[in-house]
Amino acid sequence: MQELDIVILAAGKGSRMRSQTPKVLHTLAGKPLVQHVLDSAFALSPTRTHVVIGHGADQLRDALEGQNVSFAVQAEQKGTGHAVAQAQSQWGSGKVLVLYGDVPLIQTDTLRALLDQVDDTHMGLLTVTLSDPTGYGRIKRNEQGEAVAIVEQKDASRDELAITECNTGIMAMTSEQLSRWLPKLSDQNAQGEYYLTDVIELASNEGTRVCTAQPQSALEVEGINNRAQMARLERAYQSQLAEALMEQGVALADPARLDVRGSLTCGEDVFIDVGCVFEGKVRLEKGVRVGPYSVIKNSTLGPDSTIDSHSVVEDTVGAGDNQIGPFARLRPGTRLARGAKIGNFVETKNAEVGEGSKINHLSYVGDARLGRGVNVGAGVITCNYDGANKHQTVIEDDAFIGSNSALVAPVLIGAGATVGAGSTVTRDVDGHSLALARSQQTQKTPWSRPAKKTS
Ligand code: UD1
């Protein structure tokens, strides 16, 4: 296999974003722009991947830590040609592919097609025809139709400005060709920069053929410069995801009001109402219905479950036939057995809820294990935290916890036990018994309320 070096340019400031965060770390579908590019790059199994950094270099290093990339620092931004040259000492003897950290949706197949054209006498250039080419470098072709140069907007004549075939910036060549051309770039142009685009003319002049390829969709090569473009690309991307989901048979109340920030896989006959956000890896099995304005993150919901509106579900696994919400908050480590029900204003965390058990209203159940058929009344709290450590509450099968009880962990409620409403339970309760831990009701008869003074 021939070596492949991928160079990703990400040194620019992105000043039009007006942000403390470097442009390429802004997120599209919940993932940094540069990470989208890296994921497409890694799919090509490159020998090495270089990220050229400058503005926000430390933030970029931190954000990309642990990934198989090396960094090349471009201290001063003297143009795209100068940026690529910063990685020159690190690349090998095969092909070099140049990508941009702010062009997030580039697809691996498009890049592969471009790379396939590269050899000792051919280079590859990705171009796109745009109805409004403003700002882009224009592709100049000779009478034979061969690409012979790129002229930047700011350097273009009136005739050249009329060209609609544009430079995407993405190109590929052998490292030998690139190393030969880079030292020949000059900054004698309108922007006083070393333009990478000038390699096209150098290639053409020495008889190296410039082969052009086009992306499947113009979205692939759209770059981000400001927040408005960012928002537009996000919507376009989300709308593609929504189309794909509907093709797979998912019913969406409104494909324009869905946000997937990660991967969402669905079984048959899943219905998703408006305004839902899916983050990380989410799986909805057959017949799951998600009510409006719910947020589901890194969770799997078993068949025929219903999540009613405004619920937030994170790191949760439901076995199926579960009913969640409205207004439920399932925090990490929630495990629902078949038919378990979590109702409105209930918060769970690290909680196993057994088959058919119900926590219907206004409760907090954390660090707890509930058996089958348990009924937790309204306003029940598992007091799992003593100010220093977390403790567990165990509620065995068929226990009944009366409303507004506080279960002070560690504590065990035995099978079939009943806890009277309003109890503060500090000791274990034996199975099949009644625990009452509240002050006795007293009564004074007759009793009349004091009357209001009349002055
Ligand atoms: C560049 C191309 C233009 C093309 C357009 C596509 C050049 C000279 N022009 O123009 O033909 O149509 O992209 O979007 O290449 N960067 C660095 N260091 C630098 C300069 C730039 O890392 O010194 C990075 C930027 O962070 C950015 C990318 O390179 O991600 C492109 O730079 P930018 O200045 O935006 O290029 P354009 O003027 O848009």
Ligand code: CA
């Ligand atoms: Ca520029």
